[in-house]
Amino acid sequence: MSSPESGIVDELSTGEEGFRIRHAELALGYGGAGDPDDPDQVQAMQMVLHLPKADPPARSALLAAAAASAVALCLDERVGPDGPWAQRYLAWKHSRIRKVARRARGAQWLAANEVDGVTVEIDGAQARAFVPSAVGEVDPRIKKLQIGGTDLQHDDPGPADPNLPVLWVSSALGMTLGKSAAQVGHASMLLAAALRPEDAYRWSRREFHCAVREADPAQWQALSDRVRAGGAVAVRDAGFTEIAPGSLTVIAVPPEAW
Template identity: 70%
Template sequence: MPVSSVESTIDAGFVARHAELARGYGGGGDPADPTLVQAMQMVLHIPKADPPRRNALLAAAASAVVELCLDERVGPDGEWEERYLTWKRSRIRKVARRARGTQWLAAQDVDGVTVEFEGAQARALVPGAVGEIDPRIKRLQIGGTELEADEPNSIIGGYPTLWVNSELGMTVGKAAAQVGHASMLLAGFMPVQQAHAWSARGFRCNVAEADPQHWAQLQRRVAEGSAVAVRDAGFTEVAPGSMTVIAVQMN
């Protein structure tokens, strides 16, 4: 199949990484040994004083996930390739943990990608077996700290928007995992040229809450094929098959 003239101007490594992402994820079942279950750990910086806006933190988390998934180190012959592909081709999971102070600083030394957006910071770590989580990450709390919902939604034009289903009342950790799924799906859904252009803008995105009326409109876009949706496996917080996030590309 011939490569388009536009695609030929993009680094071949990026094209290969995008092609892998565009194939989708999952398909494999869980291993018999529960310690070998694969998960991507996500670290959310939530300081006690002056915590970030909820949607800004979720946007940072979503950008960090897709940036890691298209990082050259997960591509062919990259140092993270084997760990990434083992996770991506299994029953995919993400686990969000909170950190502050020295915990956050320590997390920077664990393989991964950090993104900052409007003062909010999140780090997506290279996936691996849950039985082999770095001790600096394993000690971080999964639940607990919550952030108030933003009001009103702040949408920056020209960037993709990840709409969160407000009816589900997800915690910030659960929502972070879901927008991480959404950013992966959206990047794979985009033609490689658009995904590359998005990467040049740091994978910046909006995250906003959708009320029931808007959610119904977004569901119609999913049915039409102009938006992508995350349907949760139902391991935590929400029922299996729940549509949690709908991602819309904005021009």
């Protein structure tokens, strides 16, 4: 896996110039600004997971949809220069990266889709990432949605599509569905930023679809070795909720063909 370089981005065609610019911004990384004194001004990306009461989706598919929606928003043309979402996106990106995962069903889900954001569906599971904002300015249709609560059983979806990235979640941490959704959202962003622009663009043509799988301790060790060798990227959590600061939560592995 190669890091973006100026010589590589020139391989993109003129029609993909806007994507190149957005990818370059994502590749710059995150943070740099501390938290504001007013907690209501802390920046966060809200995410909503569609959890219908009848026939809920598989956990792995829902997490994959959450991951795809997060990176899709970060590379959406509307966050680009002069785009209508650019100012809000950059304010969040230049702060400490936070995501808040909520759940919705029925009319709540329909209302959530009226708020600025990007929805992705994978294997019947749907998730929506919203344009970031200060936590005190979250749209009421989103703010009222529950953060904790309903979880989903862990599933075993079998081998992943070899042409898609795989986001491996550490099974040892026992993260909730909401926490896992935020973490795979971080992982998809980190992976896209680390990819060559033409590979990230190829991924975008598939709506950033990916697979989410759980890694047992032995698999996790092998994946950690791959991170150290530069063949994968890992999320190191800040420890705001659920787990200890510095914990590695998700390791994202690109397809071998990339």
